[in-house]
Amino acid sequence: MSDKMACISPDGKPTALGEKILEAAKDPRTPEEIASTLKLPLFRVRSGLRDLVEAGYLKEEHGKYMITEKGLKALE
């Protein structure tokens, strides 16, 4: 699952980039808002969001991404 992902390390935990995105998604945000906050290219954010949703750290509703319980635990 975490094979060659930028935001999930091989042990399944968020990478430094993954953690930045999780921090930015503590409030529901669009990919564009997260990219703007983190000053990252939008394509990288979209890819990272996909990784983090797949790993259960984020969820998506109506185009906005927000952190899950699992995501909050990972940031502790």
Add this chain to the structure above:
Amino acid sequence: MNMEREQESESVRLPRLGEKAPEFEAVTTQGKLKLSDFKGSWLILFSHPADFTPVCTTEFIGFAEIFDELQSRNVQLMGLSIDSVYSHISWVRNIEEKFGVKIPFPVIADLNKEVASLYGMVMPGESKTETSRCVFVIDPDGILRAMIYYPLTTGRNMDEILRIIDALQTTDKHHVATPANWRPGEPVIVPTPPTQEAAEERLKQGFDCKDWYFCKKKLDE
């Protein structure tokens, strides 16, 4: 019969201008990326024959040098070769160490030739194991707008790649065409009138015309 099958298996399928660029998901030096991740920005997808080769190294340095210029035009860059992601990582680190140039764009590790096949990047007459030097310009809607193919022996001209971007963006913004060797700031071509009536009108419209079909104008930037 066997020869026919051999020719068929060697045939190269090229994508077509004006159509949706083929979607893909690929492992890159910046994680797994889909073509659709670039929606909303222009993308230059380019292939190179192999990592740790001299012409490709000069090209990567060239692409890195125009990276900021591309960014200012809302253009992203993505490289590709039939090498592993570890080879790519090692090579871009080597370029930084030996040439002092950081490679800021992702590079696809297309070991199974999946993306190369979708885009017709392998030219069997040149090499069956390496991608040729291809450039695909994809617009923010995912439409393929330009393609350039160079042979293995000839490094690309970064200036021309920037010029193509400027020309396409000018065309989109002003609904004009651009003449040979056009540069930003120079007169552009007014689209040829499609009817006899429009042709008669054309000469009265105040453009710089040699004839009804050949009119130029300056753009008000």
